[in-house]
Amino acid sequence: MVVITHQREKCIGCYYCVELSHGRWRMSKKDGKSTLIGAEENRGFHTVRVSDDEYEVNMRAAQSCPVKIINVKKV
């Protein structure tokens, strides 16, 4: 299992995560920020559990994020 966390409020809408892992991220038309698909929100942190095969692309998304608000962890 892999846990992805997104601190959405600080997103600057650069689009990298969507580019690298478009099945898991999309740009919100409402506020121009990136949305973590399938995630649940708790106090500003959006979290989703996904299978291991999504680890690599989302790691790359986390590393590319200019504001470092994506966290990817194997559990």
Place this chain on the structure above:
Amino acid sequence: MELMAPAGSFEALQAAIQSGADSVYFGVEQLNMRAKSSINFTLNDLPEIARRCNEANVRTYLTMNTIVYDHDLSIIKTLTNKAKEAGITAIIASDQAVINYGKTAGVEIHISTQVNVTNLETVKFYANFSDVMVLSRELTLRQVKKIVDGIKKENITGPSGRLVQVEIFGHGALCMAVSGKCYLSLHTHNSSANRGACIQNCRRTYTVIDKEEGYELDIDNEYIMSPKDLCTIDFLDQVMATGISVLKIEGRGRAPEYVYTTVQVYREAIDSVLDGTYSEKKVADWMARLDKVYNRGFWSGYYLGQKIGEWSKKHGSQATEKKVYLAKGMHYFPQPKVGQFRMEALKLSVGDQILITGPTTGVVYTEVKELMVNDKKVSQASKGDDFTMPIDQIIRPSDKLYKIVAS
């Protein structure tokens, strides 16, 4: 001439209002050149910003001057509409999407320095959309004057029907890229300056090595990409003689006391030029005050035309003073005019120079004249003490108290 101040927080906004700014500019949410800054206003702050500024008769400009993607189009509309609703004076824009939507929505648009306006034909082009244009920071005063004169001579008017007004940067950070259009931060850290996420890696030291033969180039200063800050205080009379309408202070990422001191100094200087009392002696005093707040050393930018570039000599600020956090605000007793604080670090003594900042308080510089702990007069308060001292300004729980020391 209008003096425009940066506001990156409510503290800085209040400081700008207190120190005599005619207008302020600020960003909300992500579409501004300081999007990465930890203290950014949100959409919900717009009415409060407008309220405070309207009360003080200060004009308000919302920056929306990053590059724009398709997925940003709807937030642009939301921001523009909300700005209009809140009564924000104008939007500072560079992307055509923002300019065009602003025009459609009937919101005043100012052309950002990011557009890099450097000649009269470009002014004519943008006059279809805008009444105020910020010129490129790389022009000389002679070039600026030529554009201002050209606008008058050719009667170039904006959407309002009035002559187009020219705005230039008067003080603050410069960068090695032409009007901020830089790829360095994106290239090394995936963090685009043009989306407001510049990590300022140009401000670091670098060595230059010829890889083919391994020679290290002999450069007398390792800060080869970090220019000093722009300062025009010592030739402000020449700046004003160009006929510009707005002088802008850079620094939305800087502390409230920077905004306070810089705006106060430029306010005095502008007024001195206007009443004929601008003098070398005054300039020396203003320079000494500007030296005290954050700066990378000063130079005249490209305005006087004679220098290629002056590079910073050390990392970060070269300010002659710094602030040390000591205490937080607790309560204010209006009748005896006494403020109560809680010491959270170090010590505070009678005679210390202090700075108090807060989102409503703004910036207060003062001296500790008297200290009381547990209803007894003391000469010093220490960590953990609740102390009171006489002060004319209202103290609030959101205030922070700092001691000013030489750096």
